[in-house]
Structure formats: structure tokens, C-alpha cells
Amino acid sequence: MTTEQTAKDFVALLKEGKHEEAANRFNADDIASYENMPGPMAVCHGREAVRQKGEWWVAGHEVHDFSSEGPYLNGDQYAVRFHFDVTVKETGERRVMDEVGLYTVRNGKVVEERFFY
Amino acid sequence: MTTEQTAKDFVALLKEGKHEEAANRFNADDIASYENMPGPMAVCHGREAVRQKGEWWVAGHEVHDFSSEGPYLNGDQYAVRFHFDVTVKETGERRVMDEVGLYTVRNGKVVEERFFY
Numbered sequence: 001m002t003t004e005q006t007a008k009d010f011v012a013l014l015k016e017g018k019h020e021e022a023a024n025r026f027n028a029d030d031i032a033s034y035e036n037m038p039g040p041m042a043v044c045h046g047r048e049a050v051r052q053k054g055e056w057w058v059a060g061h062e063v064h065d066f067s068s069e070g071p072y073l074n075g076d077q078y079a080v081r082f083h084f085d086v087t088v089k090e091t092g093e094r095r096v097m098d099e100v101g102l103y104t105v106r107n108g109k110v111v112e113e114r115f116f117y
Numbered sequence: 118m119t120t121e122q123t124a125k126d127f128v129a130l131l132k133e134g135k136h137e138e139a140a141n142r143f144n145a146d147d148i149a150s151y152e153n154m155p156g157p158m159a160v161c162h163g164r165e166a167v168r169q170k171g172e173w174w175v176a177g178h179e180v181h182d183f184s185s186e187g188p189y190l191n192g193d194q195y196a197v198r199f200h201f202d203v204t205v206k207e208t209g210e211r212r213v214m215d216e217v218g219l220y221t222v223r224n225g226k227v228v229e230e231r232f233f234y
Contacts, residue, residue, distance in 0.1 A: 036191040072217045072233035074153040079217040079233040081198060100189045100196040100217055116189035116196040 001108035007071035007078035010103070010110070014068040014080065023047075023054065028109035035115050050113075061086040077104050118225035124188035124195035127220070127227070131185040131197065140164075140171065145226035152232050167230075178203040194221050 006026060013022035033044040033053065044050050065085040071078040082099040097117060104112040123143060130139035150161040150170065161167050182202040188195040199216040214234060221229040 034191060069215065070217075072215070074151060074231055074233045077231075077233070079196070079219070081215070081217065098186065098189070098198070100187075100198065102196070102219060114191055114194075116191045116194070 003076050003078065003105040004071075004073055006105050006108050006110075007073060007103070010078075011068060011071045011080055017066070019054065020051075023051065026108075026110045027113075028106065028111045031110055032112045034113070036117055060089055062089060076106065077102060079103075120193050120195065120222040121188075121190055123222050123225050123227075124190060124220070127195075128185060128188045128197055134183070136171065137168075140168065143225075143227045144230075145223065145228045148227055149229045151230070153234055177206055179206060188220075193223065194219060196220075 010022050010026050013019075013025070027047050027050060029047055030045070031047060031050055033050045035042055035053075041053055041056070044053050063084065063086050065083070067083045068080055069083075070080040072080070080101045080103070082101060083097070084099070085094070085096045087094050100116040102112075102114045102116065103110050104114075127139050127143050130136070130142070144164050144167060146164055147162070148164060148167055150167045152159055152170075158170055158173070161170050180201065180203050182200070184200045185197055186200075187197040189197070197218045197220070199218060200214070201216070202211070202213045204211050217233040219231045219233065220227050221231075
């Protein structure tokens, strides 16, 4: 599977709101995930750690809106643009944010994801 | 200068339409630039080659609209979202496109730029 096809199938799932399915189908066993934040979630290694980070995020936010645009391609990488509107449950803070995700593909699997905000 | 300050100053210039000034001020002498296209413009090395690529692009397009959003940060990199509406002079084709630029910073200078579309 080419990077372009991986990217298109991945983003098609995101656009349907199927984030877990996209991760299950495309994350490599040894995926590395990088957030722009301090603390234990800054870097995750492996499918299971990334799955847990996803659960932690979902549990901590009330999602009012979440949309994905892309993919945008170059070589073995693709970018996705995200827009979301959430309430952080712990603080009650409403956050409307744009974000960019950068995905690196090897053999049809995502071996790295890196989020910019 | 931190990556965050570099990113903010860079994007502030883009938002004013000052692309050349942003490149002059922030591109490292040994910058590498990657496009998602075949041919001689796919990879450029050095400030002068990148400047010539910019001139080549400007000469080949009539720009109806060009906007920049960001920056979006992570570590020593930042992403910028672009939207543009151009006519390709050679073919007369009108192109409305979104694009993501990814910039890598070292010592307050951009050492790599990579464009996704």
C-alpha cells in the first residue's frame, strides 16, 4: 500500500469520526507519538501506549466539534489539519483549537505521529 | 531566539505578505527545502537555491489570494497552514489549494522546510 493510499484511507476514517478504527488499522506496533506538552504524555511508544493516550484524551474532554482536513502529502509522510471545539472536563475551560498532525509511514503503517499546536 | 519566537516572527511576516523578507531573515545558509513534486525543484539546498525556487514560483503564478495560519509548535519544529488561489500562467489552470509547511529550526534559523499537498 502506498503512502498516498494509506493517508487517504486513514483520513477517510477520521472524517467519519472513526479515530479508534484508524489507529487500530494503521498504527504500527512500534509507533512513536509526540505531543507538544510537558509530562508523561509527551512521548509514547507502541500501539498500546498510544491507545491509552487516546482514551485519556477522550475521557478528559467533552467534544462539541471535531473535524479533519487532508491528507497533504510529501514522500513517506502526510499531514492532516484538525479543528476542534472541546471543554476540558477538569477545569471547565472551553478550547477551540486548530492543530496539525504529521504522520510517517513505513510499509503501509504509521510508525510516527507528531502533533503541532 | 527560541523556536516559538522564530515561528511567531516568521509567520507574522507571512501574514503581512512578506515572504521574501521572512526567507531572508530566517533561512539558514544551509537550508534544505523539499517539495512534493518530481523534477529539479523537488529538493533544493542552500539559501540561494531556495530564493530562486521562490522566484520561479512567483513568476509562474498569478496570485488571487494567499493566506497563512499558525504557527503550530512541537519541539524544534513548527507547522504553518497555507491557503491559496492562483492561476498557473503556463496552462491558465486555476488552482485553489490548501497546503502545510513544516519548518525545522536550529539556533533561531530555519534549516529545513518541507511542503505537504
